[in-house]
Amino acid sequence: MLQPEWIMGLVGGLIIGAAGALYLLGNGRIMGASGILGGLVDGSGMASASERLAFLAGLVALPAVAALIWGAPDTHLTGDWIVLIAAGLLVGIGTRLANGCTSGHGVCGISRFSMRGIVATVFYILAGGLSVMLFKHVLGVI
Amino acid sequence: MLRNLLAAAAGGLFGLGLMVSGMTDTTRVQGWLDVFGDWDPTLAFVMGGAILPMLIAWQVAERRQRSLIGTPIPARAEPRIGRNLVIGSVLFGAGWGLSGLCPGPAMAALSYNGAGGFVFIAAMAAGMLVAVPVKARLAAAA
Numbered sequence: 001m002l003q004p005e006w007i008m009g010l011v012g013g014l015i016i017g018a019a020g021a022l023y024l025l026g027n028g029r030i031m032g033a034s035g036i037l038g039g040l041v042d043g044s045g046m047a048s049a050s051e052r053l054a055f056l057a058g059l060v061a062l063p064a065v066a067a068l069i070w071g072a073p074d075t076h077l078t079g080d081w082i083v084l085i086a087a088g089l090l091v092g093i094g095t096r097l098a099n100g101c102t103s104g105h106g107v108c109g110i111s112r113f114s115m116r117g118i119v120a121t122v123f124y125i126l127a128g129g130l131s132v133m134l135f136k137h138v139l140g141v142i
Numbered sequence: 143m144l145r146n147l148l149a150a151a152a153g154g155l156f157g158l159g160l161m162v163s164g165m166t167d168t169t170r171v172q173g174w175l176d177v178f179g180d181w182d183p184t185l186a187f188v189m190g191g192a193i194l195p196m197l198i199a200w201q202v203a204e205r206r207q208r209s210l211i212g213t214p215i216p217a218r219a220e221p222r223i224g225r226n227l228v229i230g231s232v233l234f235g236a237g238w239g240l241s242g243l244c245p246g247p248a249m250a251a252l253s254y255n256g257a258g259g260f261v262f263i264a265a266m267a268a269g270m271l272v273a274v275p276v277k278a279r280l281a282a283a284a
Contacts, residue, residue: 012163013191092269
């Protein structure tokens with residue numbers, strides 16, 4: 001019954017959690033992708049710029065090396081630039097307004113039983129479900 | 143130096159975990175949000191797997207108070223569920239569903255996502271900049 005993708009999901013999830021644990025216990029930081037990047041983009045996190053850059057360098061580089069060795073997985077990313085730009089803008093504005101995304105609110109927030117993290121996760125999952133329903137099943141653009 | 147090394151290691155592990163788990167595959171993410179279509183439960187396994195090590199990490203962190211490099215463990219955010227948290231999470235979720243990308247996987251897959259991956263990140267960064275005046279306006283209106 002257990003699909004191989006689910007097992008890979010669990011294994012990958014454990015690695016993600018280990019990364020978050022390392023960043024928390026090693027650096028005293030919450031591993032939130034949107035916050036780490038956003039602080040560099042809007043300049044609010046310049047005091048810890050080198051730490052942020054190091055994190056992002058690892059985040060981009062290790063999958064790149066893994067893709068060279070084992071081959072890149074298929075991402076099925078849309079080629080529609082309008083969709084990409086609209087989605088990117090929404091994700092950028094939304095995560096900074098909410099102060100977190102799937103990693104910060106989801107992984108790190110829920111595991112701390114943070115009410116903000118739990119509420120954020122409920123709302124972005126609901127909105128995500130509605131978005132897929134609207135753009136896939138109603139409008140048929142994705 | 144140790145701070146940056148740890149950050150790069152955490153970022154690298156995070157990226158590897160996202161790649162292994164299948165979360166850089168946009169159809170897998172959209173499949174999880176697609177409750178009216180062919181629902182894909184993989185993301186739940188990823189979340190569950192990621193939360194497990196983080197549960198332990200938070201226990202250790204709150205007991206030790208300080209990280210390995212001596213920085214304090216981030217204080218718990220106020221449990222206030224503000225308008226920004228809800229509006230931001232809804233916007234983020236809409237973009238997440240539309241593209242199948244959130245900030246972490248978008249960066250992890252940058253090396254194998256083609257031009258579209260860069261377009262998404264550029265739009266996301268622009269959105270993060272737009273969030274600054276939006277936040278100020280929302281605060282002024284409150």
